[in-house]
Amino acid sequence: MFSYLLKFQTKRVGRYFKNNKAAKSITIILFALVFLSIAFGVYKFFNFGAATIDSNSYLYFRNALVLYVFEVFFLLVYFLLLISSAITALFSLFDEKTSTIIASSSFQKNTVWSLIVTELSSLWIFLFVLVPAVIGVLPKKNIFLSGVISLLQILTAVTAIILTSYIMIFIISHILHLFKARVSKKKLAFILVGIFSIIFVAIAYQIKSFDIATVLEPGNLALTSAPVSQVAKGFVYFPSTISALGMYSERLGSVVPALEVLGILIFTDAVLFLLFKLSSKNYLIFWQEVSEGNELKEPSRKKLRLSFLLKTKTGALFYKEMIETFRNQRNAMWLFFLLILWISNIGLSIVLKNNLQSGNYILPNLPGLVLAIQAVILSYFIAALVLRFAFIAFSSEKKTSWILGSAPIKYSEALISKFIFYTCCFGLVGLITGVINNYIFGGISGHFMLVLVSSVISAIVLTAYGMSLGAFFPNFQTDDPQQTSNTLPGLALIFGSILYGFIEAFFLYNFAKGNIGIYLLLVFFLLVGFLAFYLLWLSGKSLDKRDFAEEED
Amino acid sequence: MINKYFKNMLQIKDIKKNFGQKQAVDGISLHIEKGEIFSIIGPNGSGKTTLVKMIAGLLKPNSGSILVDGLDVTEVPEKTKLLVGYIPDEPAAWSHMTGEEFLHFIGVLYGISEAERLQRIPELLNVFDLESIASEYFESYSRGSKQKFSILAALLHNPKLLVIDEPIVGLDPVSAQIAKKLFVNFAGEGNAVLIVTHTLSVAEEISSRIGFLENGKIKDFGKIAELKSRAGLPADSTLEALYNKLV
Numbered sequence: 001m002f003s004y005l006l007k008f009q010t011k012r013v014g015r016y017f018k019n020n021k022a023a024k025s026i027t028i029i030l031f032a033l034v035f036l037s038i039a040f041g042v043y044k045f046f047n048f049g050a051a052t053i054d055s056n057s058y059l060y061f062r063n064a065l066v067l068y069v070f071e072v073f074f075l076l077v078y079f080l081l082l083i084s085s086a087i088t089a090l091f092s093l094f095d096e097k098t099s100t101i102i103a104s105s106s107f108q109k110n111t112v113w114s115l116i117v118t119e120l121s122s123l124w125i126f127l128f129v130l131v132p133a134v135i136g137v138l139p140k141k142n143i144f145l146s147g148v149i150s151l152l153q154i155l156t157a158v159t160a161i162i163l164t165s166y167i168m169i170f171i172i173s174h175i176l177h178l179f180k181a182r183v184s185k186k187k188l189a190f191i192l193v194g195i196f197s198i199i200f201v202a203i204a205y206q207i208k209s210f211d212i213a214t215v216l217e218p219g220n221l222a223l224t225s226a227p228v229s230q231v232a233k234g235f236v237y238f239p240s241t242i243s244a245l246g247m248y249s250e251r252l253g254s255v256v257p258a259l260e261v262l263g264i265l266i267f268t269d270a271v272l273f274l275l276f277k278l279s280s281k282n283y284l285i286f287w288q289e290v291s292e293g294n295e296l297k298e299p300s301r302k303k304l305r306l307s308f309l310l311k312t313k314t315g316a317l318f319y320k321e322m323i324e325t326f327r328n329q330r331n332a333m334w335l336f337f338l339l340i341l342w343i344s345n346i347g348l349s350i351v352l353k354n355n356l357q358s359g360n361y362i363l364p365n366l367p368g369l370v371l372a373i374q375a376v377i378l379s380y381f382i383a384a385l386v387l388r389f390a391f392i393a394f395s396s397e398k399k400t401s402w403i404l405g406s407a408p409i410k411y412s413e414a415l416i417s418k419f420i421f422y423t424c425c426f427g428l429v430g431l432i433t434g435v436i437n438n439y440i441f442g443g444i445s446g447h448f449m450l451v452l453v454s455s456v457i458s459a460i461v462l463t464a465y466g467m468s469l470g471a472f473f474p475n476f477q478t479d480d481p482q483q484t485s486n487t488l489p490g491l492a493l494i495f496g497s498i499l500y501g502f503i504e505a506f507f508l509y510n511f512a513k514g515n516i517g518i519y520l521l522l523v524f525f526l527l528v529g530f531l532a533f534y535l536l537w538l539s540g541k542s543l544d545k546r547d548f549a550e551e552e553d
Numbered sequence: 554m555i556n557k558y559f560k561n562m563l564q565i566k567d568i569k570k571n572f573g574q575k576q577a578v579d580g581i582s583l584h585i586e587k588g589e590i591f592s593i594i595g596p597n598g599s600g601k602t603t604l605v606k607m608i609a610g611l612l613k614p615n616s617g618s619i620l621v622d623g624l625d626v627t628e629v630p631e632k633t634k635l636l637v638g639y640i641p642d643e644p645a646a647w648s649h650m651t652g653e654e655f656l657h658f659i660g661v662l663y664g665i666s667e668a669e670r671l672q673r674i675p676e677l678l679n680v681f682d683l684e685s686i687a688s689e690y691f692e693s694y695s696r697g698s699k700q701k702f703s704i705l706a707a708l709l710h711n712p713k714l715l716v717i718d719e720p721i722v723g724l725d726p727v728s729a730q731i732a733k734k735l736f737v738n739f740a741g742e743g744n745a746v747l748i749v750t751h752t753l754s755v756a757e758e759i760s761s762r763i764g765f766l767e768n769g770k771i772k773d774f775g776k777i778a779e780l781k782s783r784a785g786l787p788a789d790s791t792l793e794a795l796y797n798k799l800v
Contacts, residue, residue: 310657310658310661310667311661311667312661313661313662313664315661316657316658316661316662319654319658320647320650320658323647323649323650323654324647324648324649324650327649327690328648328649399643399645400645400646400647401611402609402611402639402641402645403646403659403706404662405609405610405611406609406610406611406634406637406639407634407659407662407663408630408631408632408634408635408662408663408664409631409662410631547611547612547613
């Protein structure tokens with residue numbers, strides 16, 4: 001079965017290169033160059049940071065600080081990966097489209113295939129960003145060996161997380177089955193949300209209660225080195241500490257402990273895979289229960305509401321977007337995931353503010369820095385929302401394209417309606433984030449209106465950018481965000497958004513420092529606004545020209 | 554209003570459509586008069602769906618012209634789409650929209666006022682007895698129910714030409730009878746129907762004329778009796794026999 005599925009994927013690549021070979025090859029080479037430059041940029045950024053810490057020999061607490069950064073970094077990244085892979089696993093394991101594989105005698109292989117797909121789609125973006133970052137902080141001595149070990153560590157850790165997400169789903173299914181409760185996607189999603197919420201509270205509590213300033217004891221002049229073990233002890237209950245300690249060992253040039261960590265991770269993967277195989281034994285029963293549940297459940301009924309929207313074409317399209325976004329179970333899970341990201345951002349902002357206030361730090365660059373950091377974080381957050389919802393707005397219309405295609409409207413009108421809908425949603429998110437950030441940092445940044453305006457403009461620009469890319473390159477193969485983010489346009493969206501965030505941060509920082517005036521800032525916002533709308537207009541024209549049906553009978 | 558200066562509701566002249574190297578439709582010309590039901594039959598991959606999608610405005614022809622009641626589909630697409638009701642072979646709609654919401658949505662796209670929609674939608678739902686499931690999500694409907702909603706959606710704006718890709722797939726015998734009656738009555742009011750199908754019995758039962766499509770070209774078309782005569786078949790032979798002879 002695997003050879004058949006692999007052959008199918010290989011043929012898909014072949015089909016992609018069937019037409020316009022030269023243009024497609026050039027596009028891929030260009031993207032490869034862009035990714036390599038980004039990987040190089042990430043490497044240089046982290047390398048510079050590490051070199052700066054190393055060059056300040058008077059920083060007696062630098063080792064403890066580095067471990068702390070590793071601990072927090074891996075804890076958050078792994079937690080987010082666990083949630084996203086659980087969502088993908090849940091919907092890929094119980095997808096109705098898998099019925100052909102389930103009907104075959106090798107149905108159990110679907111679990112392994114689903115695992116492989118989730119692993120591959122999660123992994124390579126990590127390799128692209130994580131590996132250069134990790135290599136950047138490693139010492140130059142034995143860099144090749146350290147690089148290989150760190151690469152293997154990331155591979156094995158990511159595998160362990162993905163296996164965990166599958167095991168969680170199977171164990172919950174077993175428990176439901178044990179208590180004679182029918183397994184359903186809704187119940188699984190509900191329980192997973194509960195578990196993730198508890199983990200999230202535990203992580204938030206840990207980060208809040210672990211006072212790094214107390215551990216480092218900056219006031220104790222007698223100290224020559226901060227106690228690293230205390231930092232490690234603070235995170236001992238989180239499995240991510242294994243990766244953090246592994247990276248820490250490699251940074252110190254200690255290959256043996258790093259290899260020990262790698263050994264532990266490989267052993268963990270083996271145990272988890274065994275657990276995965278054992279827990280997936282009743283997969284067919286669970287799949288049948290989910291499937292039967294779909295048949296048995298009382299159909300959802302909705303009375304016609306918001307009929308005031310159903311008066312104009314734009315209103316009707318807006319209405320359609322609204323119900324498709326908010327009535328969808330899978331979207332609700334992704335919204336939960338993004339909500340956790342958002343709350344994490346707010347929580348970290350509060351921690352940062354408290355630290356700044358308790359330390360009475362007087363830094364001339366602080367207002368600018370706070371503005372810049374907020375701009376980058378907000379751009380990333382809005383980009384995540386755009387990628388999940390707005391970017392796939394046309395890709396998800398493949399089967400329903402006949403409705404809009406045969407109606408007396410232009411696709412560009414549908415694009416505008418979608419744009420208005422998503423801009424309203426994300427603009428609101430931007431506005432609320434701006435208000436919250438102002439509430440937290442109000443006294444520090446001191447630019448209330450500017451934060452609000454830049455938040456809303458970011459939402460508009462990134463939505464226009466994401467929708468344009470999605471309209472130029474609709475992907476009719478999938479609307480799974482984890483898969484779409486790995487397509488070339490998806491990656492262009494991610495990197496373009498990050499780039500926008502950094503450019504905006506640059507302008508805000510220099511404005512706060514007094515290096516540039518308000519007019520230049522206005523010119524920047526007007527220019528990006530114009531570019532975004534121009535791109536949207538171009539993509540609308542491209543949509544009106546293209547066929548929205550494929551070759552058929 | 555039906556344009557009384559044009560006798561033909563649909564006039565197709567030498568249209569071609571290719572997908573890369575493959576010529577899906579290769580120079581088709583035909584016309585359908587007002588009051589007529591025209592069926593096109595042909596094997597898989599003969600270009601039936603591609604032809605229908607070009608008339609419905611979903612695909613753009615590489616060359617040739619398609620006139621609906623005198624209006625060119627490629628030159629004034631928004632105006633011609635107001636005259637056409639399209640029923641696809643796969644009646645998919647947004648899964649979390651109810652059937653009632655779907656019909657209202659379609660009505661708004663075609664510029665039907667709220668008052669008219671509130672009067673017409675219950676009438677249409679009654680045709681297939683769909684009132685009891687109209688407030689359920691589309692994802693919960695059977696294939697047949699989806700097909701019924703797509704038929705109603707196509708009729709909602711009072712089109713002049715119905716373009717149907719497989720009219721009764723998934724419908725139970727009673728619903729299939731209702732659907733066929735609907736199409737016959739629709740044509741009887743001075744409108745026209747174009748059907749592409751594999752179900753020969755439907756084509757034989759309700760069509761005024763039939764066309765045979767193969768490799769993107771019309772092999773022959775006309776009234777069933779004329780076609781049988783041209784093919785050298787007895788008058789009482791079946792459409793299946795004619796199909797086997799021609800395709």
